[in-house]
Amino acid sequence: MQRHKVTEVRQQQMRCVDCPIRQRALFQVVAEDYLHDAQSRRTAQYELRARHTLYVEDAPALMAYTLFSGWLLLFRTHSDGSRQGLRVALPGDFVGYAPTGDSTYSHGALAITDVVVCGFRQDDLHTMIDAQPDIARQITAIHSRYLSSCESNVLGLGRKSAEQRIAHALADLYHRLEPLAAISENGRVMPFPMTQEMLGELTGLTPVHTNRVLRKLREHGLVVWERQKIEVRDLEGLVELGEYRRSFVR
């Protein structure tokens, strides 16, 4: 437990870019013709600046989003104002889905970097699900992965040391960034637009302790923190320390 207060977050009116779906992360298995149908629905592309929120917890869940570019931090807020990170969403991820029309978001979503998303109205998604069982299967599959990843977080926060939790988080991001071709050629440097404070929110640590742990990881020759980047010196060691299981994320 910790009571560290978090830097304030700005709210921003999203600018609608209003162009059709470019990517189909959500729709990989959907037939072309149906995808065409999806495009005719009121989906739209939005831009959001870093440090602004895409949606906030407990608000009516009107839209769900596929992330096109940038990173999002999904989080829950504690009564003392501190944030607990739940998951980092990367390009291709599908966030904010709610199963019924009257649901609220169970968490907030904060733009770590500038972000482009494709928004879907939940109503439309529900209609699509009823028409296309494939989509339903896909959404349950997505939810299962998130659930599994969330369970990993519970295990980590409940049982693992700070070092293990950070190692796990970094190994996770590395393995999820790899298929996005976001890792440098030699496989050592990954982009890391989060602050240490955010990494602490994700792993349940104070910024101060996060920093100390990163120093330890550097001293152990596992990773080196650089502004906006992390050099992974020993991926195997990171995976092993964090007890990262690849299968749990995607």
Place this chain on the structure above:
Amino acid sequence: MQRHKVTEVRQQQMRCVDCPIRQRALFQVVAEDYLHDAQSRRTAQYELRARHTLYVEDAPALMAYTLFSGWLLLFRTHSDGSRQGLRVALPGDFVGYAPTGDSTYSHGALAITDVVVCGFRQDDLHTMIDAQPDIARQITAIHSRYLSSCESNVLGLGRKSAEQRIAHALADLYHRLEPLAAISENGRVMPFPMTQEMLGELTGLTPVHTNRVLRKLREHGLVVWERQKIEVRDLEGLVELGEYRRSFVR
């Protein structure tokens, strides 16, 4: 983090009671005729004794289960052998679902009490989903609730004190037992078949500290622990301390 070792768990061959579905917690919105179809599929009722596992993490997820009677503890195991509880499943809950045929269980399920479950083959569930979008919607709704509850656990383990976490867990169980008519008439006593050790697993605490926290809660006049029972003296206080939000569970 804690390294406390957990008492060993027995494996048991499940006895198949081989009688048709009696309850339809999973199928509340499914048309009667389809339910009939479901009964013709190879669903079966099983009994499992307390302290035995229904399924273990990483095993191929062949079956999913609707819990008829008894309590289950869903958990993940840490490399040091300690267990982290994820959720207590109560009668009516649907557990062990996997979205694809080749998935493995992301967690284990341990019988807290003697238990009766109805087992479904995942293959059959998938077939049913494809035929009946309603079921898909229902499963996504169930998953969304579990996900939300899991997110609450992450928030709790990351940000809340031991007292708050235990208060949250007890408030949660109280509110979920109420609709099952499991609370005593005066609304004060709830059945509590878990050991303090298990409650500690669920809240990320050692048995010893769990005990101390329960003493504090008693001294504050919130709850009184009795063998197999908990007397809730101040439900409001419990909810407030644990920051329990009813909507997050069901």
Place this chain on the structure above:
DNA sequence: CGCCTTCTTGAGATGACTCAATGGTGGTGG
């Protein structure tokens, strides 16, 4: 060029853990 955010390090406090021992309680077998 100066301010603001982020990172870094030190020193001390504290919540939760570990080890250890005692006391109930219910089940089981002689």
Place this chain on the structure above:
DNA sequence: CCACCACCATTGAGTCATCTCAAGAAGGCG
């Protein structure tokens, strides 16, 4: 029917991981 045993709950004493408060250094941006 009683005695024993296994499991669970309880309490004490000491340790350790992580937190808090505090201050300084290092970049980036207007």
